[in-house]
Amino acid sequence: EEEAAAEEEEESSGLDSSSDEELDDGGVEATDVFESKEPASSCQVVEVKEVKKEEKKEARKESGPAPSKQPSQPAVFIHVDRLPEMQEARLRLPVLAEEQVIMEAVKENSFVVLCGETGSGKTTQVPQFLYEAGYASGIIGVTEPRRVAAVSMSHRVAKEMNLSTSLVSYQIRYEGNVTADTKIKFMTDGVLLKEIQKDFLLQRYSVIIIDEAHERSVYTDILIGLLSRIVPLRNKKGLPMKLIVMSATLRVEDFTENRKLFPVPPPVIKVEARQFPVSVHFNKRTPLEDYSGEAEVHSVCRRLRRAFPFRRGRTATDTAEEMRRFKKVKLKKTVSLPRIDLDNYSALPVDEGDEDRQAGIDEEEGSDLELGDPPADDEEKADPSLPLYVLPLYSLLSPEQQAKVFRPPPPGTRLCVVATNVAETSLTIPGIKYVVDCGRVKKRFYDRVTGVSSFKVTWTSQASANQRAGRAGRTEPGHCYRLYSSAVFGDFSLFSEAEITRRPVEDLVLQMKDLNIDKVVNFPFPTPPSTEALVAAEQLLVSLGALEEPPRTRLSCPISPLGRAMASFPVAPRYAKMLALGKQQDCLPYVIAVVAAMTVREIFEDLDRPAATEDESSTLAQRRARLTQMRRLWAGQGASLLLGDLMVLLGAVGACEFAGCTPKFCEENGLRYKAMLEIRRLRGQLTNAVNSVCPEVGVFVDSKMAPPTESQVVCLRQIVLAGLGDHLARRVQQEELLDPKWRNGYKTPLLDEPVYIHPSSALFKTLPPFVVYQEVLETTKMYMKGVSAVEPEWVPQILTRYCHFGSPLEVPSPWFCPSTGRIKCHCTSTFFRCGWQLPAVEMD
């Protein structure tokens, strides 16, 4: 009772002190802004009043003479000397017609929302409007969720404005061309988030434009939440700043109707785009199954190039090397893709004469679809016999490669771009007339059991599919071929859900704490994650030591130094903890390899699948036998065997790298080649991250990694335990075997049912008394995968935050320790979630 009373007292005194905090003295930190005063409802009222006051103050200021320190205050109109052809192209953009409306709204309001179809000119023109209207006394910052867009838009705007890239620049994670003179800066949302960490008021900026807000990327959402507080603070300090949120689809209620975010709804300006009709054709057959991203973009490009090569004799001025390759390929007429059903339903306006065209193409019944085969009346515009000039487009492609899609194709060819969804809204490729939509999207998903993020390919939403179709009608009427049926389309969700609701929040909470946003529950998310998810995340982070224990109230734990290090690693916090501990005993290269292997899903080929033919059945059996043998070899003997499945992962990575990571090695040993490549990439990335956090370690990727020594294995096992502590399982003891189903079973803190070590595990026969697991997978039983053995005495030593310790007073024989000069005693310990008895530990 006393304790509770003391806690309460602390709580209230804590609140008092935080509400007394002066925002105006010195540097402002996120803590000052987001440690708001409890109940949400009353808090909202306070906020409304505050902002209204600020708005008035700002309005007063704007009507008076402009104080010198106001980067956002339009000073003078700046003349831009554009090339005539650029000016002409601009004038055709729908957004130009709204320039005055937009600029007046920006002048009158701190927050403005701008909506308009993709291609209407938002990204390229709004920064120019602001520049011309004199807002460039500070930097005009534009954030993009994708790197491609940041780079390409900065080049485009520089060209349109006839300015050098030292004035119109970009910054993405590892590169940029920003100078001291930069006036317009395109950057990824992650870059701006890092800048907020350094200067919470973003004093160098006069305007921030959050572009592509409809994508609802987590960073975009957080940025909008942060800026909803930063802008009023700036206004209060007499350094006015503007926030413009730009979005393609018209679903902006999450921003405008969210009173926690904007107490006064910001004005919404809609730009009507010129959109030509697009005929939509659905497919009746089964859709493409094997879509999974970049690799497929390449393979489709290859297939198309082979099918539509440049013909001999034609001249092309561009890309000599491409041409040489094309000349070697034989001419083929058609490309084999699922055939489109033309009699099906159209979702978008059908242009006149469409029925005739459908009939025309119908005659080709039985032959494969010729992609982009144009209807008869378009003949002179796009000759179907022209070869395709095929280019890939995706985020990780080099900027030079990406820029190619914006240039006209070589004469005598038709441009065909094979793109990921980067072409959906971020980039408008000029003159696209046909869109082939696979209907898929690759999204990051969260596995609640493992806490590991993974990418999955799923159906997209109706809004996205219509957006994709719309890309065909930018310059003239177009066609969209959907490689799925109208029934499938009908089952799509209407809109894509915000990323934040379908991903783990531990890492997000850690990132926000790293920004000193301690009360994450009070953060004005456009779409908030559930409170339970936030609470669970905070608890896990406290257990991992990434956050300090609650100082005053629950749910406001500040980040610890360990947490700061963890926040800089691009993996989920459990794994980041392992990396942070990896320095010991030269274990780091092993920890990096194990973490990389653990975060890449399923590195082994699925050899248990049913065989298609008898031949395959025998090959499968052979490979299973081979893999079992290799697993045994990789698992090692003695100490290393106790590292269990993680030793198998480490062994597989080591052996594969030693062999040069070839497809042949992977094939022979039942490893997925793609997964091994991914691990290699991740090892490089994690190594860089570790080096930048602690340069003194100087770790490097060693392709010829020697197996770990016995003491290193022990160290690795403890590191893994420290990261996966909440995934501890205890073998059921003989006396507890009330029900036969518990035989060989394990108890876990969160599940009522027994879980078992998976038969494929290196520890299947060993059955150690305590294990940690990576995930529980439910098939015929609940199986633990990624299992590693734990020595019981490590649990109270390493997982102190998960344990209860008996009172030292109950212990009979304390002793004096001469080396530390302290009194020591043995304390009993239990695993707190389930009261498991653990060995007694020595304590001071």
Ligand code: CDP
């Ligand atoms: O942002 P929003 O989607 O509203 O349009 P935008 O990206 O500003 O594009 C406006 C126009 O500029 C489009 O018609 C693009 O085709 C064109 N553009 C271009 O030709 N080259 C680029 N590198 C970027 C845009």
Ligand code: MG
């Ligand atoms: Mg745009």
